[in-house]
Amino acid sequence: MNAPTDPAHLVPTVAQRTVPAALIDALRERFGAQLSTAQAVREQHGRDESPFAVPPPAAVVFAESTQDVADAVALAARHAVPVIPFGAGSSIEGQLLAVQGGISIDVNRLNRVLAVHAENLTVTVQPGVTRKQLNEELRHQGLFFPIDPGADASIGGMASTRASGTNAVRYGTMRENVLALEIVTAAGEVVRTGTLARKSSAGYDLTRLIVGSEGTLGVVTEVSLRVYPLPEAISAAVCSFPSIEAAVRTTIAVIQVGVPIARVELLDANTVRMVNAHSKLGLREEPMLLMEFHGSPTGVKEQAELVQELAADHGGNDFEWAHTPEERTRLWTARHNAYFAGVQSRPGCRVVTTDVCVPIARLADAVLLAVAEAEAAGLPYFLVGHVGDGNFHMGYLIDPASDAERTVAERLNHALVERAIAAGGTCTGEHGIGLHKMAFLPAEAGAGAVELMRTIKRALDPQNIMNPGKIFAL
Amino acid sequence: MNAPTDPAHLVPTVAQRTVPAALIDALRERFGAQLSTAQAVREQHGRDESPFAVPPPAAVVFAESTQDVADAVALAARHAVPVIPFGAGSSIEGQLLAVQGGISIDVNRLNRVLAVHAENLTVTVQPGVTRKQLNEELRHQGLFFPIDPGADASIGGMASTRASGTNAVRYGTMRENVLALEIVTAAGEVVRTGTLARKSSAGYDLTRLIVGSEGTLGVVTEVSLRVYPLPEAISAAVCSFPSIEAAVRTTIAVIQVGVPIARVELLDANTVRMVNAHSKLGLREEPMLLMEFHGSPTGVKEQAELVQELAADHGGNDFEWAHTPEERTRLWTARHNAYFAGVQSRPGCRVVTTDVCVPIARLADAVLLAVAEAEAAGLPYFLVGHVGDGNFHMGYLIDPASDAERTVAERLNHALVERAIAAGGTCTGEHGIGLHKMAFLPAEAGAGAVELMRTIKRALDPQNIMNPGKIFAL
Numbered sequence: 050m051n052a053p054t055d056p057a058h059l060v061p062t063v064a065q066r067t068v069p070a071a072l073i074d075a076l077r078e079r080f081g082a083q084l085s086t087a088q089a090v091r092e093q094h095g096r097d098e099s100p101f102a103v104p105p106p107a108a109v110v111f112a113e114s115t116q117d118v119a120d121a122v123a124l125a126a127r128h129a130v131p132v133i134p135f136g137a138g139s140s141i142e143g144q145l146l147a148v149q150g151g152i153s154i155d156v157n158r159l160n161r162v163l164a165v166h167a168e169n170l171t172v173t174v175q176p177g178v179t180r181k182q183l184n185e186e187l188r189h190q191g192l193f194f195p196i197d198p199g200a201d202a203s204i205g206g207m208a209s210t211r212a213s214g215t216n217a218v219r220y221g222t223m224r225e226n227v228l229a230l231e232i233v234t235a236a237g238e239v240v241r242t243g244t245l246a247r248k249s250s251a252g253y254d255l256t257r258l259i260v261g262s263e264g265t266l267g268v269v270t271e272v273s274l275r276v277y278p279l280p281e282a283i284s285a286a287v288c289s290f291p292s293i294e295a296a297v298r299t300t301i302a303v304i305q306v307g308v309p310i311a312r313v314e315l316l317d318a319n320t321v322r323m324v325n326a327h328s329k330l331g332l333r334e335e336p337m338l339l340m341e342f343h344g345s346p347t348g349v350k351e352q353a354e355l356v357q358e359l360a361a362d363h364g365g366n367d368f369e370w371a372h373t374p375e376e377r378t379r380l381w382t383a384r385h386n387a388y389f390a391g392v393q394s395r396p397g398c399r400v401v402t403t404d405v406c407v408p409i410a411r412l413a414d415a416v417l418l419a420v421a422e423a424e425a426a427g428l429p430y431f432l433v434g435h436v437g438d439g440n441f442h443m444g445y446l447i448d449p450a451s452d453a454e455r456t457v458a459e460r461l462n463h464a465l466v467e468r469a470i471a472a473g474g475t476c477t478g479e480h481g482i483g484l485h486k487m488a489f490l491p492a493e494a495g496a497g498a499v500e501l502m503r504t505i506k507r508a509l510d511p512q513n514i515m516n517p518g519k520i521f522a523l
Numbered sequence: 524m525n526a527p528t529d530p531a532h533l534v535p536t537v538a539q540r541t542v543p544a545a546l547i548d549a550l551r552e553r554f555g556a557q558l559s560t561a562q563a564v565r566e567q568h569g570r571d572e573s574p575f576a577v578p579p580p581a582a583v584v585f586a587e588s589t590q591d592v593a594d595a596v597a598l599a600a601r602h603a604v605p606v607i608p609f610g611a612g613s614s615i616e617g618q619l620l621a622v623q624g625g626i627s628i629d630v631n632r633l634n635r636v637l638a639v640h641a642e643n644l645t646v647t648v649q650p651g652v653t654r655k656q657l658n659e660e661l662r663h664q665g666l667f668f669p670i671d672p673g674a675d676a677s678i679g680g681m682a683s684t685r686a687s688g689t690n691a692v693r694y695g696t697m698r699e700n701v702l703a704l705e706i707v708t709a710a711g712e713v714v715r716t717g718t719l720a721r722k723s724s725a726g727y728d729l730t731r732l733i734v735g736s737e738g739t740l741g742v743v744t745e746v747s748l749r750v751y752p753l754p755e756a757i758s759a760a761v762c763s764f765p766s767i768e769a770a771v772r773t774t775i776a777v778i779q780v781g782v783p784i785a786r787v788e789l790l791d792a793n794t795v796r797m798v799n800a801h802s803k804l805g806l807r808e809e810p811m812l813l814m815e816f817h818g819s820p821t822g823v824k825e826q827a828e829l830v831q832e833l834a835a836d837h838g839g840n841d842f843e844w845a846h847t848p849e850e851r852t853r854l855w856t857a858r859h860n861a862y863f864a865g866v867q868s869r870p871g872c873r874v875v876t877t878d879v880c881v882p883i884a885r886l887a888d889a890v891l892l893a894v895a896e897a898e899a900a901g902l903p904y905f906l907v908g909h910v911g912d913g914n915f916h917m918g919y920l921i922d923p924a925s926d927a928e929r930t931v932a933e934r935l936n937h938a939l940v941e942r943a944i945a946a947g948g949t950c951t952g953e954h955g956i957g958l959h960k961m962a963f964l965p966a967e968a969g970a971g972a973v974e975l976m977r978t979i980k981r982a983l984d985p986q987n988i989m990n991p992g993k994i995f996a997l
């Protein structure tokens with residue numbers, strides 16, 4: 050792998066394309082007050098949770114309908130100008146940045162839950178609906194949508210990055226839970242993919258081609274999802290361990306014996322300390338698994354007993370239970386806020402986040418080496434992991450003014466990714482490639498596979514206007 | 524939909540492409556005894572379980588390595604000659620037929636299980652490994668692979684048609700269970716897709732683009748799969764009902780409340796009668812659900828009690844249990860042989876099989892109308908269904924010499940598909956499009972989506988040599 054660790058080289062140097070005044074005029078005529086070229090608006094749409102600084106888009110269209118998106122894309126296509134979809138702005142790897150210039154299409158006003166088919170366990174939503182908003186609307190019908198990246202991301206963005214989160218070990222990721230899409234193609238045409246049936250063998254799986262394509266093949270304008278009955282019983286427990294290794298080995302055993310655990314999250318002692326400080330909790334400051342069990346009352350009890358036994362085999366302490374829904378919510382909110390707890394632990398810092406995912410049997414080695422290297426480098430970090438999937442995140446807390454710290458963080462990430470790929474894993478379990486991981490993709494997927502991706506991109510987007518410069522260089 | 528029901532029009536009339544003698548010579552030089560042009564061998568590779576009669580391929584290459592496949596494709600590409608992968612020969616919709624001529628690449632000698640990573644719950648196999656062979660090799664390690672189409676299909680073929688079967692309700696289909704692939708592209712290059720990690724957000728999901736592409740984008744030469752620990756407890760039960768509707772409504776209720784049932788299969792009274800005759804069983808000749816529960820002993824008991832309650836609400840009888848593994852195997856073998864039981868019930872007949880899949884709440888209507896129409900048409904049929912997925916098969920038993928019966932069967936299928944699509948479902952839950960359902964795809968997917976598929980096909984296979992003339996016309 051020749052991924053550069055020098056921060057100056059992290060953003061591919063591609064010329065900004067010109068956004069002609071004629072396009073801005075045409076957009077203004079079509080969209081009126083739905084178009085903004087105000088500096089503040091452009092800047093807000095020109096940054097995400099990634100550390101990159103690139104010029105903002107030339108204009109922002111606030112789409113209020115699929116037709117708005119189609120018209121914006123069609124106008125941009127006429128001038129060969131890039132379009133970048135914008136949802137919650139919570140992407141991590143630079144997915145939203147206008148590296149080649151262009152216009153941003155903000156889908157936040159497309160925020161309606163269009164249909165809840167409770168009897169089919171499916172919903173159809175607009176792309177600006179966020180995961181929390183969806184769950185608010187589902188709760189009173191006894192349903193929930195399990196995919197939960199840390200941020201309150203938009204469903205369109207979650208589809209585009211193939212997001213997952215803490216529940217993926219039991220319920221899968223966006224890959225498994227998106228049934229159908231409506232997209233706007235590079236030609237500005239509206240196309241539907243998939244059906245509301247659970248399964249289909251009808252032709253190419255366009256739905257899963259678009260899921261995870263990070264806006265490079267089309268703009269997602271509607272998403273149909275699987276949803277689930279709220280479990281009859283839910284119980285959450287915390288278990289602390291004498292070492293990270295013991296916690297990880299317990300997780301591996303849980304997965305290997307096939308316990309249908311809903312969530313199993315790892316925090317190291319360091320991160321528990323940050324979470325305690327941030328969320329005012331009194332968790333034991335030791336390596337910890339945070340677990341949740343879904344099922345019938347006896348099923349949940351049985352799962353928990355089995356996992357407690359496996360934990361005890363590895364020196365784990367007795368489970369501490371979150372008994373009430375409120376206690377459970379508090380615990381999971383604290384877990385979801387681990388990122389912010391990390392940031393708060395070093396005021397003014399920025400986070401360089403890693404996202405490797407490895408086959409489960411390789412997880413202990415991957416985590417232990419990552420921690421040892423971070424300790425040796427002396428860089429502050431947090432460690433959280435969706436360990437049931439083999440996925441974990443090191444968050445290196447760097448001084449944004451220090452190129453040296455950035456370089457160290459990128460070097461650590463690089464080493465981590467290299468080992469994950471060698472172990473049969475991936476450089477990104479759930480954040481996507483964006484800009485930040487582009488250099489890793491050829492090492493992971495191989496030149497042949499990347500060339501297939503490029504061929505598909507060129508065929509579906511011949512002018513390279515759909516979020517260009519992401520995932521791979523053309 | 525303008526799908527023709529006249530059997531003379533079911534196979535698109537496309538000119539056979541010339542297979543030049545120079546190609547046969549080059550193949551013979553490269554492959555020696557691994558090449559056959561014998562009439563009997565060609566004919567065996569020129570038919571599948573579909574009712575179409577087209578000329579056989581000009582030659583058959585018996586590949587023994589990925590390199591063999593790559594070289595065969597590269598040679599064929601030089602002469603712009605079609606290549607058609609051949610596994611178990613059990614495809615149903617004409618996927619294997621050389622409608623445009625060309626050569627068949629038989630992968631049956633690629634029949635090794637390359638790796639069983641028990642600790643990761645993954646395996647890697649060559650494409651000619653069959654599902655039963657794989658499960659034989661897994662059993663002594665306490666693992667199993669759940670995808671079970673009726674036939675003992677090859678894993679490569681199952682990946683290519685996005686197959687599923689009776690366990691999909693709990694374990695998903697090939698879509699969810701293929702982790703990674705090795706393929707040979709239209710240029711004869713060997714490319715790997717995916718990783719052995721449970722999830723990844725690294726670029727386009729090429730794995731799922733190839734899964735279900737029916738050999739039109741590449742030849743599958745290696746498949747990595749998820750496998751599962753054998754459940755601690757398994758119990759199977761039969762429940763008979765006063766009506767098909769009662770059985771289907773019970774199934775809908777089971778899915779809606781979220782019972783993690785492993786299998787739930789519907790047979791109508793007619794089909795139970797055929798199965799009894801064929802497999803020498805004494806099942807009550809009434810509409811029947813055949814179910815299986817996986818989990819811990821108490822979990823299985825609890826699931827079964829809940830389903831028994833739901834069945835009783837709909838007038839279902841007491842469960843009859845298959846207590847021993849042998850009884851269970853006998854029951855499921857009988858279910859898997861329903862197709863042959865149907866065939867045996869009308870000696871000399873051929874089967875026209877339907878394969879619609881609808882959102883679960885629409886299932887009762889879909890099944891009841893299908894049965895009513897078949898009864899009204901007076902055509903013998905069997906009815907089996909993976910009803911937990913909303914998927915069911917009507918098998919019309921026609922006299923192969925009777926164009927009239929063929930026409931009636933196609934008309935019934937046509938009506939069934941039209942309603943399934945209107946209900947948000949699909950013309951094929953698990954068999955694929957092949958030749959037989961090509962006319963339905965535009966109605967289901969829309970012209971825009973089919974055009975995206977065509978664009979991908981043209982880009983990845985510019986000479987249109989990979990199993991051409993399937994899924995859509997170019």
